[in-house]
Amino acid sequence: LAKTTQPISMDSYEGQEVNITCSHNNIATNDYITWYQQFPSQGPRFIIQGYKTKVTNEVASLFIPADRKSSTLSLPRVSLSDTAVYYCLVAPISSGSARQLTFGSGTQLTVLP
Amino acid sequence: NAGVTQTPKFRVLKTGQSMTLLCAQDMNHEYMYWYRQDPGMGLRLIHYSVGEGTTAKGEVPDGYNVSRLKKQNFLLGLESAAPSQTSVYFCASSYSIAREYEQYFGPGTRLTVT
Numbered sequence: 001l002a003k004t005t006q007p008i009s010m011d012s013y014e015g016q017e018v019n020i021t022c023s024h025n026n027i028a029t030n031d032y033i034t035w036y037q038q039f040p041s042q043g044p045r046f047i048i049q050g051y052k053t054k055v056t057n058e059v060a061s062l063f064i065p066a067d068r069k070s071s072t073l074s075l076p077r078v079s080l081s082d083t084a085v086y087y088c089l090v091a092p093i094s095s096g097s098a099r100q101l102t103f104g105s106g107t108q109l110t111v112l113p
Numbered sequence: 114n115a116g117v118t119q120t121p122k123f124r125v126l127k128t129g130q131s132m133t134l135l136c137a138q139d140m141n142h143e144y145m146y147w148y149r150q151d152p153g154m155g156l157r158l159i160h161y162s163v164g165e166g167t168t169a170k171g172e173v174p175d176g177y178n179v180s181r182l183k184k185q186n187f188l189l190g191l192e193s194a195a196p197s198q199t200s201v202y203f204c205a206s207s208y209s210i211a212r213e214y215e216q217y218f219g220p221g222t223r224l225t226v227t
Contacts, residue, residue, distance in 0.1 A: 034214045043117075043203045043218025044156065087155060091214060101214055102172075103148075103155030 004088045009108040018075045020107050022088030025069050033064060033071045036087040038106070044087065048073070075109075083111045114139050117219035119204050125225045126194040134189040134222050136204030143209040145187040146171070146216065147179060149200040156203060162187055163209070194226045 005023040012018045024033070032051050036044040048055055050062040050071070061074040075082055085106040120135040136145065143164050148156040148171075158171030160179040168179045176198060178190045187206075191198060201223050205216040 032214065041221070043205065043221055044216075045218065046215045049214060089214070093214065101158065101216070103157075105153070105155050 004090055004104055006086075006088050006104070006107045008105065009110070011110050011112060012078055013112050014079055015077050018078050018082075018109060018111075020073045020075075020086055020088075020109065021070055022073070023070050024088075024090045027068050027090055028092065030092045031068075031090050032093045033062065033068075034089045034091070035060070035062065035073050036089065036103070038085045038087065040084075044103070047086075078109075078111045080111050080113060082109065084109060116140065117204055117206055117217050119202075119219040119222050121222060122220065123223045125227065126191075127227055128195060130194050131190070131192050132194065132224075133191075134202055134204075134224075136187045136189070136206075136219060137185055138187075138204075138206040138217070139185065140206060140217065141184070142206035142217070143184075144207045144213050144216075145181065146205045146207075147177070147187065147189045148203045148205065149173065149198075150203060150221075151200050159189065159202075194224075196226045198224065199226045200224060 034049040035047045037047050038044040048060050048062045052064050055062045063072045085108050087103050087106040117138045146161040147159040150156045157173045159177050162168045162181040165184040180188045201221045203221050204219040207213045207216045
């Protein structure tokens with residue numbers, strides 16, 4: 001399984017764009033990159049998933065360079081309600097093995113007024 | 114749709130007692146999961162199920178049992194609770210292969226074992 005490394009914490013101000021980078025140097029050819037968000041006292045929430053280049057949805061964008069050894073979650077114009085822990089996961093799709101979905105410690109994003 | 118619901122929300126057990134946590138989903142998902150989350154840590158998979166009547170071990174299965182008699186329900190049992198099982202337990206569900214990493218989580222059950 002590809003190991004991921006992300007910053008333990010980040011601070012930002014309301015209205016700014018936030019970029020959280022995840023390193024996954026030993027990512028495999030059939031691995032996808034998935035990001036989750038977790039608010040205090042709640043279960044994680046799926047944000048976005050991608051394989052290469054750029055993926056965008058109504059919540060965030062995911063940038064993946066050609067070598068796929070890292071990925072960047074971009075949150076546009078954050079608000080106080082975006083304060084949460086963000087998890088980067090790397091695992092093969094369609095493996096049929098849920099055991100391979102591993103949550104690390106995540107990045108605690110704190111949005112300041 | 115209620116999504117994924119968990120019962121109970123909080124529970125305090127004494128060492129050696131047993132209990133069952135109930136998870137229910139109304140999205141007709143094939144896959145269901147039980148995780149535990151300890152302070153300052155990510156989630157660890159306890160057991161999972163890829164369909165009604167099937168279960169499998171995850172990363173930390175010892176001390177837990179599960180059953181999936183109905184597609185919409187996934188039960189997690191603690192036969193003899195230990196203080197090391199004090200944690201927040203999350204249930205999740207997902208569609209089958211190709212979307213299994215888009216998981217929908219319940220609100221969690223906070224369990225304390227004294």
